[in-house]
Amino acid sequence: MKHEIIIAGFGGQGVLSMGKILAYAALFEDKEVTWMPSYGPEQRGGTANVTVIISDERISSPILSQYDTAVILNQPSLDKFEQTLKPGGILIYDPYGISNPPKRKDIRIFRINAMDTVAEMDNVKAYNMLVLGGMLEANPVVENENIVKALRKTLPARHHNLIPLNEAALQKGHEVIEEVKAE
Amino acid sequence: MNMEEEKKQEILLMKGNEAVAHAAIRCGCDGYFGYPITPQSEILETLTVEKPWETTGMVVVQAESEVASINMVYGGGSTGKRVMTSSSSPGVALMQEGITYMAGAEVPGLIVNVQRGGPGLGTIQPSQSDYFQSTRGGGNGDYNVIVLAPASVQEMADFVDLSFELAFRYRTPVIMLSDGVIGQMMEKLVLPPFKPRRTDEEVRQQCPWAITGKKGRKNNIITSLELDPHIMEDHNVHLQKKYAEIRAKEVRYEEYMTEDADILIVAFGSASRLAQKAIELCRQEGMRVGMLRPITLWPFPTEAIRKTSTRVKAILSLEINAGQMVEDIRLAVEGRCPVHHYGRMGGIVPTPEEIVEQIKSIK
Structure with missing residues (x-):
């Protein structure tokens, strides 16, 4: 079992921490894991992305050019990463701000109205957890309960009061994601 | 809790840079002197968060420059202390004078280079273009330093203690040549066990050459300068013998x-x-x-x-x-x-x- 995942969006959307929580959850399941961020100047207002690899075996390269799963949160990232999915791969995207939706027919496409949903829930800060919940619905690479454990591990103690809000967003993500056909 | 569970708990997830900082604290490092530069700033950041001066007594100084950092390492190493610095390519270029002085004066110390693209200020993204700078001796004179190249977060941690062991065994600077990929990525690792800092008495015993206060013995002089060329040639012959021994005994692959x-x-x-x-x-x-x-x-x-x-x-x-x-x-x-x-x-x-x-x- 090996999952090669790219998560990409704007800096500030919680892309890197979403990857980190996913990586920690995999750690709790005794998997091998690597987390490789883009750390360039593009993080300041531009695009940010992180590659997370979860595997039963020792991981070779932490840097990839083809992925099993892509979580896409803005148009520039969709333009860049739609083509990098392996045939049969899973693309998850938030349509907020997307003018050219994904087109490939040889992959599975999931849409999650994450930005709108967190606004309705008045829970904007848990945006990335909602997306992560959606991703786990489309591709259950780790158990939900380990995501919550990972949140406890990665959030500083003074923010642990926010864990219920994040859990709620995670759950909602599972509910609102839907598989769609390429347009 | 049984042994199995205890062992499991020690598996951590962290960046290569963070691993260097934690390993330094655990392996009895006496001092870190450094100046921030991407992609290695997490080393200094992690040390600052961990505050080892309150636990092991390890000193952490954000120096005013890379030149200052390496000369603090030169000074600390001269007293037989396990001291280190870290930087990225342009910063390590600035340190070359200090490194050749340390090689000449036979002062141990650790320099971690988390490489980025060059030449010049270059870029902040990963590169391995300091291979020549590291393996040829980036400063003047006939010298080499031991260069270790970690390929994982685990090795970023493990090579810190190994570097100090080699540095003191051969009285030479050691470079850990990493890069932005290994420094920035997170992977699983097990941190090395705690090892206490050496006491002053242990330093006096293990480093008879060090500047430790000359009570009861003749002066120890740490210098790379010798105006008599015959003596300087003898010193060079001695250094080359040492390098030959390192070549014979310390190759790792x-x-x-x-x-x-x-x-x-x-x-x-x-x-x-x-x-x-x-x-x-x-x-x-x-x-x-x-x-x-x-x-x-x-x-x-x-x-x-x-x-x-x-x-x-x-x-x-x-x-x-x-x-x-x-x-x-x-x-x-x-x-x-x-x-x-x-x-x-x-x-x-x-x-x-x-x-x-x-x-x-x-x-």
């Missing part, structure tokens, strides 16, 4: 699927991780490709590469630079088989698929 290989990739650090992925892809297509990973870049695994060169069809030196280590490989191979190079520059990291294409073009 790892082989991966070399037994049946037609094509041998030689790659170190992050490039070796990319190479491994490329080998997985090649093997799926039935191509017999293996890898030799130098762990010490100086001393270089010349003998091992020479031996392998007699049974492979070609060697590919995979480096994230314009072709530096390839020269050492060619010196080892002495024409026994073709030696190719592939690399990207300026902060661009080659993809595994790109490497596979290169391997196919050799066949």
Whole structure:
């Protein structure tokens, strides 16, 4: 079992921490894991992305050019990463701000109205957890309960009061994601 | 809690840079002196968060520059203390004067270089273009320093103590040559066990050459200056003898699927991780490709590469630079088989698929 995942969006959307929580959850399941961020100047207002690899075996390269799963949160990232999915791969995207939706027919496409949903829930800060919940619905690479454990591990103690809000967003993500056909 | 569970708990997830900081605190490091620069700033940041001065007594100083940092290491090392600095390529360029002084004066110390693209200020993205700077001695004079190339977060942690052991065994600066990939990525690791800092008495016993207060003995003088050329030549002969001993005893490397290989990739650090992925892809297509990973870049695994060169069809030196280590490989191979190079520059990291294409073009 090996999952090669790219998560990409704007800096500030919680892309890197979403990857980190996913990586920690995999750690709790005794998997091998690597987390490789883009750390360039593009993080300041531009695009940010992180590659997370979860595997039963020792991981070779932490840097990839083809992925099993892509979580896409803005148009520039969709333009860049739609083509990098392996045939049969899973693309998850938030349509907020997307003018050219994904087109490939040889992959599975999931849409999650994450930005709108967190606004309705008045829970904007848990945006990335909602997306992560959606991703786990489309591709259950780790158990939900380990995501919550990972949140406890990665959030500083003074923010642990926010864990219920994040859990709620995670759950909602599972509910609102839907598989769609390429347009 | 049983032993099994206890062992499990110690498995952590952290960045290579963070691992260096935690390992330093745990291996009895006495002092860290550094100046922030991407992509290695987490080393100083982590030390500042961990506050080792409150626990082990380890000193952490954000110096005013890289030049100041390396001279603090020179000073600390002169007193027999286990001291270190870290920086990235342009910062390590600034340190070269201090490193050659330490080599000349035979002062131990650790310099961690988390490389980024150059030349000049270059870029903040990963690179391996300081291979020459590290293995040739980036400063003046006939000297070498031991260069260790970690390829994982685990090795970022493990090589800190190893570097100090080697630095004091041979009274030489040691460079850990990492890069932005290994420094910035998070991986699983087990931190090394705690080892206390040496007491002043232990330093006096183990480092009779160090400046420890001259009560009851003659002066210890730490200098790289000698105006009498005959004495200076004798000193050089002594240094070269030491380097010959290091070459004989301290070569480290790892082989991966070399037994049946037609094509041998030689790659170190992050490039070796990319190479491994490329080998997985090649093997799926039935191509017999293996890898030799130098762990010490100086001393270089010349003998091992020479031996392998007699049974492979070609060697590919995979480096994230314009072709530096390839020269050492060619010196080892002495024409026994073709030696190719592939690399990207300026902060661009080659993809595994790109490497596979290169391997196919050799066949």
